Amino acid sequence: MTDIPKEGKLTRFLDFTQLIDMASECVGGKVLFATDDFFAPAENLIKSNSPSFKEHEYTEFGKWMDGWETRRKRIPGHDWCVIQLGIQGIIRGVDVDISYFSGSYAPRMSIQAANLNEEKVPGIPPRGVKTGGAATPEEFGVISELKSDSWDYLVPMSELKPGDPDSSHNYFLVNSQQRWTHIRLNIFPDGGVARLRVYGTGQRDWTASDSKEPVDLVAIAFGGVCVGFSNAHFGHPNNMIGVGNPKSMADGWETARRLDRPPVLEENENGLLQVPGCEWAVFRLAHPGVITQIEIDTKYFKGNSPDSCKVDGCVLTTQEEEDMVRNKWTLPDHKWKPLLPVTKLFPNQTHVLDSLTLELQDVITHAKLTITPDGGISRLRLKGFPSSICLLRPLREKPMLRFTLKAGFKANL
Template sequence: MPEADGRPFSLPGGMADSPGDGEPAGPPGFTQLTDMASESVGGKILFATDDFFAPAENLIKRESPSFREDEYTEFGKWMDGWETRRRRTPGHDWCVIKLGIQGIIRGMDVDISYFTGDYAPRVSIQAANLGEDKEPEMPPRGVRMGAAATPAEFEAVAELSSNDWSYLVPVTELRPGKPASSHNYFPVNSQQRWTHIRLNIFPDGGVARLRVYGSGQKDWATIDPKEPFDLVALAHGGTCVGFSNAHFGHPNNMIGVGKATSMADGWETARRPDRPPVLENDEKGSLLLPGCEWAVFRLAHPGVITQIEIDTTYFKGNSPDSCKLDGCILTTQEEEDMIKQRWELPGHKWKPLLPVTKLSANESHSFDSLTLELQDVITHARLTIAPDGGVSRLRLKGFPSSICLLRPRERPMMRFSVKAGFRASL
């Protein structure tokens, strides 16, 4: 799984899916990362200068854009994207998006699919890192078609001073491709944490989707050191770095924002072809089944896991029979080696956090981690399910290592161990 783990990407030159380039290049590696602006992770449109033909909220829809050939609204042709009116006043159109996952941006996709004669000819993209106290209270947007921003909205958004935000993409011409697939990819070389995006279109027109790909980054100084914190959450910087099978859903879905909305919002494997014709139990009531499926996660921050939540909601006829969870500590180089070796990690490196445990269908399960006895800091966790099936959410709550080492000793025997030389690699 070479590209989805947050390390640097090998990007094709220029943008893909453009006419005249011969065979279209495949999507760059950063598209395997999370869309941090998507409404599915809490992305939100705060402001748009104009939403006459189609509202800016379409920009951050989870699903790909579609086209309805014969459908019209009272304002004109129905379009699945953000489309402003033909501008007849000075200036250009723009909108502001609050990222649902705030962190490091690796690349963007300005998708103008189906906007064949009315796409925005040029764009630029700016970004800011704002604290919650820096965001003004914006008037509710409501239903926006046929509308332009009100004076009150312009007054509120002016407090953001978005004209002065950093440019991640300078003014650049967009290039249309096939009507149903017109992606303009922009790699971003920045290690800064970002919370808000401003999309400028010059001077007007339509954009189907804006994808903002990257990984979450938590401000660890803001968390309560006395409360367990989800160390694997996608929004905080956790990510899947390897898996055995993801036929129906990627493991990163399990560590997504909020509760799952359907089976499609979880990790689901194919049925194992090596399952026996007739299933039997052992003397303890567990199914006798060969094989298993697994997913490995890099924690957002090294730490001690104290509470484990495994949720099979929506998986009513396809939940796993059982699961187990293990943890280990790896340097960056060791992780890279493991990815190349398909995670054939020696057994002695993995330490049990949860022993083999039966799971129920369509139910949230909570467990205390064995870490309460082991007291080891870990950097990676491996969820193993047997024999196959689906899990909607995985939460690994605990304490970041820097906080663990400073916490009052509530239990006299509490201690933490870190491999020699590891701390220098963080």
């Protein structure tokens, strides 16, 4: 356990807490089972908001708590729960948050995980309202079919340590490159946990993709990730490739106001502001491919959207990406190829634009979004076709084209 997330081999330069919470209710995470929910139900673990505290509020079962809290165990064993991840993929790290459970937090915990075939998961009835109760023998019988006690350990039994009453995060790096669909949180022997965050990246089964329909190749649910940016003062670029529609201005990428903007702004004959600076974010696609459509959404950014943007793409091996990270993405200009020319943006609006690759037909592995001069974008969607499956259906009745990558790249995927 560490007090703050630290750089690790698999998380590379990233702070894993900037990745998506794969267990969150907002991406479809679901509690399938809990041994006990006496004081507060396990569903609180996967709430998307931060835990809160109501000093004088009580229920008929005891103190109201915003988390999962079991009764003081007076029988053999320990408490545990099973969560179905909303996004299936690779787990990079977890946060076991015990905020506000100053006198009742679980002193130890461990995390197990499994990659289950959906067809083999038994039908588990909805849990309903569970506060004040414990799992029934019937519920134990159904969940036992998953054999969760024999799942792989991502985090062995570890001590939990309280911090500030309202901010008691316990971070654990996960050293696994496997795909996971379910997790089991064990607490020893009982107690409370406010939130469980399971950070990682999605992993899609690309062999099952339909080559006739474009997919969002940068989606974080499929494995897309931001690998570099110039500024993220109010929101990380990974928010732009998140799941579903944006929920607010906080659910996007927003930079600080650039200090080099001129005292008086002017525009050119095309209506674009003439300013010296820009901000940028670079993404590794979930799968190399050809981008055919680009979606830039400025929803909720009504007074702080960028004036314009452009999108470029390139092909990089894993080693080249790592070199670029060390050099802060000072990539030679000839490497980048335009996917979207400089384009005027408008506040609180979805912009759906054709990619230049309809004509260039270039495979890319990385994309760079540049905004001028600064501001916020809620969603970025790069829709197209994965290179190893489809491939682009060209216009004007041209034959199907199969795209290839330069030698050495596939071995590094």
